[in-house]
Every structure is written in C-alpha cells, then in structure tokens.
Amino acid sequence: MTMSEAVEILADEYGWSSSVPNLSDKLKRGSLRYGEAVELADVLGYDIVWQKRREVR
Template sequence: MTIKDEIKAKIISKGWTIKDVAAELEKRYNSSYSPENLSNKLRRGTIKYQEVKDIADIIGYKIEWIKKQ
C-alpha cells in the first residue's frame, strides 16, 4: 500500500472526507487549502511531514516513532 493509499484509507475509516480534512487544515494554517491541493500532494508524494502529522491529529491518530527490537 502506498503512503497516499494509507493516508486516504485512514481518513475514510475515521468517517472523514478529503474535503473535510482540507477544510480543517485551512483553519489550522489560516490560509487557502483546497481538497484538490491535498489530493495532488498525496498523489505526487509531496506532502510535508507536518501536514501528515496534522492530518493524523485531525482524524484522531498520533504518529509515534517506535524503536525496533
């Protein structure tokens, strides 16, 4: 599964849409953030790590780094 597919699957599984997430990102960043912009970043693989962390927070996840055993 690609990162794009993984993020989209997590968004959908929590009952959100790309449009809803983009609207929340727009509020957080206090700037224009369209669903098309988000979809394009996911498709191209140019999404920033901070944006991924914010998306996770919006939909109720937390990203943690766990050391391999």
C-alpha cells in the same frame, strides 16, 4: 471523514489551502511534508509514533 471535511478543518486550524485537489495532488506525488503529515493525522484523530524496531537476529 471525507477529504473535503479534513481539508476544511486543516484550513481552519492550521492555515492550509482549502483546496481538496491541492491535498490530493500532494498525496499522489508523495510530497506531503512531515509537519503536514502530523497535522493531517491530528485532524483524522491519529498520532504519529516513532518506535524503535525490535532487533531481529
């Protein structure tokens, strides 16, 4: 999937800006919020999973 395709779906499903440079800039700056990351992962077909680390001794 291209970034343009992802942004188009994000705009349709989640009300994001339809600007590819806007998403690109957020990724470059590291300013993507957690909720946005969850939505982006959803569009890309991924789930974000929190998993407790195994203790290493």
